[in-house]
Amino acid sequence: MDKLIVIKIGGNIVDDEAKLSSFLQDFAFVSGPKILIHGGGKVATKIGESLGIESKYVDGRRITDAATIDLVTMVYAGLINKKVIAQLQSLNCNAIGVTGADGNLIPANKRPVKEIDYGFVGDVKSDKINAQNWSSLLEHGFTPVVAPITHDGNGQLLNTNADTIAQEVAKAMSGLYEVSLIYSFEKAGVLLDANDDATVISKIDPSSYQELKAEGKIFAGMIPKLDNAFAALNSGVKKVVIGKAEQLKDLINGESGTSITNS
Amino acid sequence: MDKLIVIKIGGNIVDDEAKLSSFLQDFAFVSGPKILIHGGGKVATKIGESLGIESKYVDGRRITDAATIDLVTMVYAGLINKKVIAQLQSLNCNAIGVTGADGNLIPANKRPVKEIDYGFVGDVKSDKINAQNWSSLLEHGFTPVVAPITHDGNGQLLNTNADTIAQEVAKAMSGLYEVSLIYSFEKAGVLLDANDDATVISKIDPSSYQELKAEGKIFAGMIPKLDNAFAALNSGVKKVVIGKAEQLKDLINGESGTSITNS
Numbered sequence: 120m121d122k123l124i125v126i127k128i129g130g131n132i133v134d135d136e137a138k139l140s141s142f143l144q145d146f147a148f149v150s151g152p153k154i155l156i157h158g159g160g161k162v163a164t165k166i167g168e169s170l171g172i173e174s175k176y177v178d179g180r181r182i183t184d185a186a187t188i189d190l191v192t193m194v195y196a197g198l199i200n201k202k203v204i205a206q207l208q209s210l211n212c213n214a215i216g217v218t219g220a221d222g223n224l225i226p227a228n229k230r231p232v233k234e235i236d237y238g239f240v241g242d243v244k245s246d247k248i249n250a251q252n253w254s255s256l257l258e259h260g261f262t263p264v265v266a267p268i269t270h271d272g273n274g275q276l277l278n279t280n281a282d283t284i285a286q287e288v289a290k291a292m293s294g295l296y297e298v299s300l301i302y303s304f305e306k307a308g309v310l311l312d313a314n315d316d317a318t319v320i321s322k323i324d325p326s327s328y329q330e331l332k333a334e335g336k337i338f339a340g341m342i343p344k345l346d347n348a349f350a351a352l353n354s355g356v357k358k359v360v361i362g363k364a365e366q367l368k369d370l371i372n373g374e375s376g377t378s379i380t381n382s
Numbered sequence: 383m384d385k386l387i388v389i390k391i392g393g394n395i396v397d398d399e400a401k402l403s404s405f406l407q408d409f410a411f412v413s414g415p416k417i418l419i420h421g422g423g424k425v426a427t428k429i430g431e432s433l434g435i436e437s438k439y440v441d442g443r444r445i446t447d448a449a450t451i452d453l454v455t456m457v458y459a460g461l462i463n464k465k466v467i468a469q470l471q472s473l474n475c476n477a478i479g480v481t482g483a484d485g486n487l488i489p490a491n492k493r494p495v496k497e498i499d500y501g502f503v504g505d506v507k508s509d510k511i512n513a514q515n516w517s518s519l520l521e522h523g524f525t526p527v528v529a530p531i532t533h534d535g536n537g538q539l540l541n542t543n544a545d546t547i548a549q550e551v552a553k554a555m556s557g558l559y560e561v562s563l564i565y566s567f568e569k570a571g572v573l574l575d576a577n578d579d580a581t582v583i584s585k586i587d588p589s590s591y592q593e594l595k596a597e598g599k600i601f602a603g604m605i606p607k608l609d610n611a612f613a614a615l616n617s618g619v620k621k622v623v624i625g626k627a628e629q630l631k632d633l634i635n636g637e638s639g640t641s642i643t644n645s
Contacts, residue, residue: 166456189461191430197460198452201531201539205483209537215484220468222478222524252522259518262592263486266394274472338550 123152123257123296124371127285129304130158132364133199143203145367148208152287152296153256155214156265157203158281163194183238183278191278192218196266203264212368215261219243219269220276225284227269227277241269241277243284243300248291286347286356293355300356301371302344303364308377309345314336316363324380325349348379386415386520386559387634390548392567393421395627396462405566406466408630410473415520415559417551418477419528420466423543424458432577442603454541455481459529466527476524478524482506482532483539487516488547490532490540497542504532504540506547549610549619556618563619564634565607566627570642572608576601579626585641588612611642 126146132138146155164174167190175182183191200216207214219241221226225239225248256263265288267281290301290379307316310325324329328345331337337345341361348368362369362376369375389409395401409418410569427437430453432562438445446454463479470477482488482504488511490504519526528551530544545565570579572586591608594600600608604624611622625632625639632638 145458164432170429171432185600192464193456193460195460196464197456197458201455201459201481201483204481205533206537208483208486209535213485215480217478218463218467220466220471220479222476223471255522259515259522270468270471272472274469359605 120295120297121152123154123292123298124149124301124302125154125156125285125289125292125298126303126367127156127281128158128318128364129302130281131158132303133157133160134162138364139203140206142364142367143206144210147207147212149367149371153273154253154263154265156267156281156285156288157199159191159195159267160199162199166190177235177237179239180237180283181278182236183240185239188239188276188278191269192276196268200264200266208262209261213260215256216264218266218276219279219284220310222256222271223249223262223267223312224252225279225287226270226272227279229271229275229277239275239277241271241279243269243279243287245287245290246310248287250291250295251257252296253288258310282344282347286351289351289356290354292356298356299358299360299371300351301367302346302348302359302361303367303370304361306363307375308362309337309341313335317361320377322378322380326382329338345379349381352379352381383558384415385559385585386417386555386561387412387564388417388419388548388552388555388561389564389566389605389630390419390544391421391627392565393544394611395425395566396420396423397425401627402466403469403625405630407473410470410475412634414451417516417520417526417528418466419530419544419548419551420458422454422458423462426454427455429453440476440498440500443500443503444541445499446485446503451502451539451541455531455539456546463527463529464553467608471528474562475525476523478519479527479529481529481539482542482547483488485519486512486535487515487526488532488542488550489535490542492534492538492540496549502538503541504534506532506542506550508553511550513554513558516551516555517558523576523587533557535578545607545610552614553617554617555622555635556587560623561619562623563614564630565622565624566609566630566633567624568636569626571625572600572604582625585643587643587645612644615642615644632644
């Protein structure tokens with residue numbers, strides 16, 4: 120089985136032109152088939168304000184009304200994605216920018232309204248991701264760069280969490296490739312003290328995860344990321360690493376960040 | 383040689399939700415390999431006004447400063463392109479949205495500054511379009527939908543005329559396919575009276591074109607389109623038709639619009 124590296128880059132890096140540029144240089148030099156998923160960053164909120172589109176959040180999640188799905192489609196799939204593509208092309212990485220609508224790469228359902236109406240938010244239909252579609256892009260030498268937008272198959276674009284997209288794509292591809300999933304962001308990994316990179320936990324397995332959670336040592340924002348990581352491992356993904364975008368090479372080699380393992 | 387249909391849809395249709403939707407239904411049903419290039423429409427100007435980005439034109443051409451290239455990238459490659467993709471996917475057309483930066487599909491040069499500084503405007507490097515890249519998308523069953531943005535290979539996105547992109551892509555593909563190039567817009571074709579669809583000229587060849595121009599019978603806005611059309615024919619494109627977006631099927635069959643021929 121060929122190796123495939125699926126890398127998610129966090130919104131805070133996307134917002135920082137110098138850090139993004141440095142990350143993309145490292146990314147371009149990663150050998151073999153690879154997929155990049157980028158978060159949205161704060162630029163959508165800023166452009167939204169200029170357009171009079173108010174950002175609404177419930178429990179840290181953006182509520183995506185009709186104006187907001189247009190806004191994030193413009194900013195994520197247009198501005199951010201195409202700037203990344205142009206930079207990667209200048210680094211001889213044959214990047215091709217996609218959303219989940221393009222090539223029907225990530226089918227999703229609009230999230231059902233329960234207590235909260237999230238609006239035009241998509242939950243990925245895990246079993247409907249066509250690995251062969253992705254693989255044909257990879258085999259031709261294209262490097263897919265994914266903006267966190269999906270679609271419902273009935274013409275509606277949907278806003279979707281980039282961490283989730285990374286996990287779902289990694290899972291779907293694990294039937295065809297030996298997949299490593301890298302979550303890269305502004306911190307050194309899973310930290311005991313969220314403000315101190317030196318407190319990085321180098322390895323987490325299911326039992327240490329339970330202990331750390333029980334002791335309240337895991338920062339709340341990391342829990343969905345870790346849950347995603349274990350879900351990915353349980354679905355065939357070979358390796359999950361969480362760590363600093365500046366250390367991409369070391370994250371891939373397992374010499375930096377937090378490695379999540381199933382044993 | 384397989385047939386390939388390259389269709390350009392004008393900005394006035396893109397601006398009109400009902401007309402666009404009806405066009406996309408017809409487009410989805412066109413059989414065989416096909417490529418769609420869409421214009422920008424007026425929505426970029428409108429969104430630009432809300433963002434305080436002034437639209438500047440010289441001789442009917444937009445001057446693309448740094449704020450404007452961001453704007454058109456958001457609107458053309460994000461908002462318009464992805465809405466078209468989602469609609470085509472709902473019609474079982476496996477569309478994939480691209481700019482000229484994606485997959486390095488359309489390399490360009492920033493237009494040199496002479497009397498006018500057009501800013502971040504790209505002139506397509508005709509001989510650098512890699513037909514094999516396009517062909518691999520088509521052969522996999524993807525239908526490329528192109529937003530009128532290119533890149534310079536050094537990381538800079540560039541605004542590029544959609545008519546020109548359609549012509550250049552059609553030319554580049556004519557080595558691998560028997561290419562028909564269709565310019566579809568709001569008029570019935572090349573008209574003797576710009577306000578009367580009944581005055582459509584059904585066929586124009588080089589000698590009748592010279593006559594019509596000499597007699598001042600060709601509306602100025604059509605001249606670049608016709609020059610493009612003859613340039614395409616001279617470079618191996620089999621057929622060029624200009625006509626009404628509502629009559630796509632008839633344009634393809636040669637039963638409507640203006641057919642441009644080399645003899």
